[in-house]
Amino acid sequence: MEVNRDEAERCIDIATAALTNDQPDKAQRFLEKAQRLFPTEKAKVLLEVIAKNGFTPRQDFSGVSGPRQRQSNSEDARPEEKSSDTSKSYTADQLDAVRRIKQCKDFYEILGVQADAPEDELKRSYRKLALKFHPDKNHAPGATEAFKAIGNAYAVLSNASKRQQYDQYGEERRHPSKHSPDNGNFEPDISPEDLFNMFFGGGYPSSNANGRMRYQRREGRERQREGGFALFVQVMPILILVIVSALSQIMVNNPAYSLSYRPSAGYAQKRLTENLKVPYYVGEQFSREFTGLNLKNLERTVEEDYVSNLRNNCWKEKQQKEGMFYRARYFGDTDLYQRAQKARTPSCAKLSEITASLHG
Template sequence: MTIEDKDEAEKCIEVAQIAFAAGNVEKAERFLLKAERLYPTAKAKEFLTRVRAAASSGTERKRTPPTSPSSSNEEVRKRRPNHQPPQREYTSEQIAAVRRINTKCKDYYEILGVTKEATDSDIKKSYKKLALQLHPDKNHAPGAAEAFKAIGNAAAVLTDPDKRKQYDLRGEEPVQQAHAHHQYYARGFESDLTAEELFNMFFGATAFPGGGPAAYRRRARSPAPREAHAGLVQLLPVLVLVLLSMMSGFFISEPVFSLTPGAKYPVPRETVNLKVPYYVKENFHTDYQGSLRRLEMAIEEEYIVGLRHACQRERNYRDSMAWKARNFGDSRQYADAQKLRTPSCEKLQSYHR
């Protein structure tokens, strides 16, 4: 454990103190657990004991001595302007479901209760079951909205083949770290859809026909003539853009070259300056009438830009592996992460010598 771990643990304790003072016991417990993992201290342990005691006993209420009926009525009249609406009730099963996802799950598969071998159908089936259980209109337990977002994010990533493959390659991220950054269980793997949008994709307007906010309930109705006309006016710019994009396809010719070989570009060539390999069509020598020097300058620029993007991805992956190893206190894994090569960066460096 390093000085950086100690400083990070102190920050976690401060966040936990603020959360506890605001009544967010679950958040306080998460950050104290992270502090214990980074740099165990007596301060964090004692505070964690207090937080867990508060979580088990519920919110403390101050007791007032018995009063006479007249004073009691007067007290009621004084309190009436500041009267707070009663909190919505929830069952022990609902709070248990919320806590399982918010505090115990380590990855997307565990959130949805499926294995890594689960099919796309299995994942969707599990999401539907959990979404109906954790939907904010049905589950009023503390943290239900956060858990609902978590299962939505998990389903969106795991039902996307490319994102799921990348997620499996990156591995698990710590739960506490994910919550600290307002992300869910894997930094860099967040859904492009909101939890509400994903829910509507799966259920439409049929999940809660009798209640819930308008965001989750769309009632069909026939548009008035004026509204229909306004809708057409709003769609007009979109239709124009679609038409222009379709027409532009008739005037755009195929690229002259490709950086990767293929059926259309089978002939290999190499730029004169940087020796960058590229591929052209078989009739390139007879059909191409432009400047070869300018073409190769464009090829080299595109190649260098591609190397820069690949280099950045390699560095991000190496840094994320090193962060995970340090966060878990695994010195061997940290050393392995430091040794990870970045071939695109090395190749890019060779062109700048």
């Protein structure tokens, strides 16, 4: 899917920046997430580099210019210069947002929701704020503390029993020690960072086993309380999908064309679109069924499908070629680098040709 591919590329960008900043663990997490979303040669190569070398980056990952030259022992022993977080810039809006969080009086105000806000509204608010205040995104002073406050607020309010207890204390609910000896009542079951990873990292976090187990037990109890109706609501989209798919199989005819020669399926007659001269294949009855405007509309669809396939294939060709460059660069393989330079990208060439003809 296009969305998964874009998100995978974003994860790779974050990973390469982490490698440049000597953060291989963070880079590995995002590369593994990228592979789950949309496997690419680039992410595969970088994971291999990290696994084999332990990897301490000495180059900028934003481009690929040539194979990496092997360095002497004295160069390898040279310590890396690390940029300080204090040098990272931030905007006035980010600083004002941090101050707003610090001035909040309760968890509801931190998340920007009403006291009767439902679970889905809490989730939406948390997602938005967590991305906005994450230390990797917001470098304003106090952003880390604000991020933790947001995570703690959601962790408590998303727990039905903790939220009920929290709501009992009115204006003083942020200070449980004033009215209850049990300070653990409002302790979240999961750390802010682990909560963030659970939402955006592709599953439950692994760094805090005890917190994860408590969170999973709580989730299990709440699911049991929801009863059969909630289960039906969860299963209903799957049932609808199955029914629609079955109806499609029964009611929808075979496509009128194929972009590939498939005589066994009835697509044996070759045609060319009038505009871009794109080849496509049809059955014996095609000429009787498609004439005039219907034919023009169908050929427009043929050309759109053809160009879409070219874009996908071009992207894959570039990924494969870039993967060769990565291997050549980080393993010092000159022969592989030369092969990468000579590697052809026919889909990209054809796509450029079509683009030029459309704008010509």
